[in-house]
Amino acid sequence: MGVSKSLLSHISDGYTKCKDGCRWLSRVEEAEVKVEKLKNSSSQEIGKLCLGGFCSKNLKINDEFGESLTKMLEEVSTLTNEGEFTRMTGTILEDRPDERPCETMVGSESTFHEVWRCLVEEQVGIIGLYGMGGVGKTTLLNKINNRFREMPNDFVVIWVTVSRSLQLENIQNTIGRKIGLFDDSWREKSMEDKALDILRILSKNKFALLLDDIWEQIDLKKIGVSPPSSENKSKVVFTTRLIEVCGKMGADQQFKVECLRNEDAWDLFESKVGDVTLNSDPEIPELAELVAEECGGLPLALVTVALAMARENTPEEWERAVVVLKRLAHEFSGMEDQVFLFLKFSYDHLPTDTIRSCLLYCSLFPEDHSISRKGLIDCWISEGVLDDRNGIQNEGYRNINVLIRACLLEEAENNHVKMHDVIRDMALWIATKVEKESGSFYVQTGAELTEMPEIEEWENVRRISVIENKIESLEIIPTCPCLKTLFLNNNHLKMISGNFFQSMPSLKVLNLSNNPSLSDLPSEISMLVSLQHLDLSGTAIKELPQELKSLVELKCLNLEHTCQLQAIPHHLISNFLKLQVLRLWECGSSNEVAEASVLFNDAESLVEELLCLQHLNMLSINLKSDHAFETFFKSKKLQNCTQSLCLQSLPRQNCLKALVANLKQMDTLKIMDCKCLAELQLDCSGEMGRLREACGFRSLHTVNISSCPKLSDLTWLVIAPNLKCLVVSSCSNIKDIFCDKKISDIPEKIRKTIPFAKLEFLELQQLKNLKSIYWNAMPFRHLKEIKVIGCPKLKKLPLDFNSAKERKIDIEGEQDWWDRLQWVDPVFSTLFQKFLVRTDD
Template sequence: MGSCISISLQFNIDSCGANCFGFISGRARYVYKLEENLDALNTALEELKDEKNDLVRRVNIAEQQQLKRLDKVQRWISRAEAMETEASALILRRSQEIGRLCLCGYCSKSYKSSYDYGKTVYEKLAEVTDLRGKGRFEVVAEREPIAPVIEIPVEATVGLESLFGEVWRDLSDENVRTIGLYGMGGVGKTTLLKKINNGFLDTPNSKCHVIWVVVSKDHNLEKIQNDIGEKTGYCDDTWKSRNIQQKAEDIYKFLSKKKFVLLLDDIWERIDLGKIGLPLPNRQNGSKVVFTTRSKEVCFEMEADKKVEVMCLSWDKSWELFREKVGEEALNVHPDIPDLAQVVAKECDGLPLALITIGRAMACKRTPQEWRYAIHVLTNSASEFPVMGDEVFPLLKFSYDNLANEKLRSCFLYCALFPEDWEIKRDDLINYWMCEGFLDEHADINGLQGQGYTIIGSLLYACLLEESSEGSNHVKMHDVIRDMALWIARGCGKAGNRVLVKTSALSVEWLKIEKLEEVERISLMRNRIQNLAGSPTCPNLLTLLLHGNHLCQISKGFFEFMPKLTVLDLSHNTFLTYLP
């Protein structure tokens, strides 16, 4: 029995000694393998840096293609950067720690310090090796989820609330697939479309993919496709290099599975939505197309189910907008200014573009004299008001430039010869055009009248003329459009003046001081001129309109130096009894 106990005890002592030796030798390994582990750590660290740099390059290439790096990739890169810092700090201590070793590296002058350092190096080597193993990514980035609606900045609006409500109701009508918003330039069509876009931000359950595209005058299908592509995730250089048909197939594939609202801003002619790749809106897919245009004709060409005219503001809303842009401080600096400001605002005739632009320009005017001068300029020669010739008229001129031919452009400019707010009788206008030779001279009278009515229709559809409150036999021209037409006729602010239009004239004495060599048309309609005296030199004058004056007498030599005069209108001068 005693021998059994002796054998068992000896076994336990031997086993314990072996375990202790293994434990001690394992701890010693951190010291005597320190140099080997440091070399391995240095190599592993360099390889980690290379792998991280390769991964960052892949990520950068993906991000250039508008892809978003994966979160797990970013976490690995961040961990690798931290690991570089930690491992490099350990390696920097190498010479100091190696210097403490003795007995061929099997012992240390400061054993605890060498042990702690060696253990940290060993563990860091294991961490680097493990991190490298986790850094193999087949996919480093993916397309960012497309936001169904992207907010577009828009200033607070005045006077668009009811129109916005009308269009918003139309968007809920399953029978309305395409909506055309038309109106003259600067009236607020783009602002309304922006409000419609942002309206979908407040209806998160609509499940609509809203796509905003600015088309503009010189559009092409490929540009529209690229803009749609950016809103649908097809936006890398590879996709942009595909041809129109391939892009159309991709767009169709994406949108055919979604309910979408396509918002097209500023279109000037029919756009073939099928060629772009757009699934045509219908009751089944619930999709919609809304566009803005300056031409009512485009609404018909686009087969709009609903045509909504965006009109100028009422006087109350005009004054509200103008006050907002001028600011209460400027309006209240002198008691005369509010009344003068109303006169200036009325010159804008309800056009938001003019109200905003002129309002901002007048915000710094602090004296009644400055306001009276502004009224004088706007009334007599609006193009000389700085912001009109620089900002307002060039924007409005796009409508003029887009007219189909020179005949239409000439007929449009002729309308500016009539006084401001004049209700122009259609037949009278056509007769003027006939006399000027604007219409086809080979047509008979019925053909000429038909051609004239067609031109008037084109100008109405282009929102360059307006329907008259007098009825269908009359048309009128918006005040700011008229000012723009006169600006064009006078060379767009450049040298040269082919047209003179005067209001509130009592005589023609001013003709003696005007430079009339280049003038081709003079309009003195609805003035209070009683006598035509003198012999003004007008070598290129073609047209002289004196309708509705108080003429009593015309001197014998008045027309002597007007060799090219073709159209002379002396109608509605009831006191004129004879001609020279």
């Protein structure tokens, strides 16, 4: 007992502030364990003594015990002497972190200040910094590390570079070195013992653990780190490319590190190229801006390209750089080994080959192209990237979300996504040079092509994309036995030769959309016997040829925005027995419709044919007659698979009660020219849980209602919690958007939800009797724009301080209307005046 006390008498808080002291204390605690063992064994030996209590009956044990005791006394003596030495000479534990190399920050200062502001708040313990590879996350973490050097020495700052292959013991070793535990005995310890040693030291210190480049959750307790709390006031900051890691790490705050804005990107690029090069020829600065634009604001690409161009002082070299970066980015100096290989880690880390194929497919679209989620999933299904089974649409959306969370795709407006230009270049490099897809991708988008290019190896190509060119005709006869996807959309097509399709037996996806001068299809399209996806949206097609009946494998047919379509032969649609996706939004909306067409008589025959499609799971449609409407709403299946619905000119419908029942997938609703419509009624019968499950409005994000003169309110929108866009126009009888009397009839759980929680755009036009939107102020956390025109009786807007918190809301309206608005507090008028955009200027 005396030995242990003599050891512990040397322990003081001061020892936890020096590396030698930390190591010494760890050895002291180990010695304590040994002393306790000797004490226990000594009491056992006393009972075995002979010769008057001076000798053990077992001479061998007597010698071993004596030898252990002697060694223990020597160890205690050594620790005591070292303790005195450590007390005098121990170096201060390096609270001041090692300075990290840190470039001058360009464009991300505001993010740094936000992060630092959170770090000084006691309630924020764990912070995650996420973003695509090369965006500057490590630079930001370096800056945080160096800022700690400027602070008082009250944090032990520990930097750990984690990397892709997570090795918890390596993290422990890095921490051990930093806090003075790493020596020969440390190497022999188990992970559990190392964790205990780290915990002993860090529990006596306020620490900041900086983890760079983590790809999966790190169990802090397993490595000996107590999670930060308001009691220990410690911090953990980490960087990752995967937003889901922020959740798994329990981040109190997470910050997305974005690419640089154009001005900041140019400043970074300019600083790396240097004035000497930029001023060597008057043409270079303008060309240099074009080169910088190709980097999409990604710091890694900007620096790599800028350094490669730093000594190029002729306009010709800069012009070539623009062309190479646009067409063959992987051939540009440094892009492959310094940029693409670095970004490829994100691709390699994707959980399945299917999701990797989904990413590569996205590279077929042009730079900065807004890609429809629906259209993308349709292509994946038809080409076979996704397995054909139940729930396949949901799998498609899940895959898109995985790519977004991995920062390989970006959210865009109106249910679209985008792919960053450099990520796209990387994906094309993988598809054409690295993976098994090598040689099978041909992509020339936005290349000013006026005719279909000659491809050297037509026989091997599997995917061709020539989107956004100026091709007017297709007259060549390519032989493409392996071709599966052909994107010809957004061109100037007027004519397609019948022979063009004759040697494409494997083609599954054909996109001819947004060719506004394309009015006819050749009958030879029937030769595409494997075709599963045909997109004719946004064309001037007047008639679908009868020969399309041969396309018996068709799963997806898109005829949206084909306003000039006059004829769809009877029994053509019903012939596509495998059809899963049919898009007919604004199809044949002109008045010139042939009698021998299912579009005749307001498409009543079309709705009848839809009932034959047993595999249909996605539908967009316009209903223009009472008969079509009634037939449609008698079919639960058609309602369940409807995604976009337009109700137009329904003369007898005065109450649309059926809408609440089955439209589970509906995301877009348009109602126009329904002169008798007085009410969209909520059916709240049955249990609350059943109503919530049954109502289709949880998917609803866009509503457009116009020219319904008897409609008095839109109270039913209270069960559309995810609504993003609402446009209401020329409904002269509407007095309230939400009627408080009707809301009182709605079940309490729904009634308590605040409407418009996700609304981004609100447009109210020519509503001469509108008096109220909502009776209380609404937080409008996502609102971007309000447009009010021709609503003279609307005297109040449901806005307050919270509505404009840290956000700009554009308010369009006449000055006279604005001046007559009434506010709960006059200061609100001043607050929102700066957001007003006058429409009467």
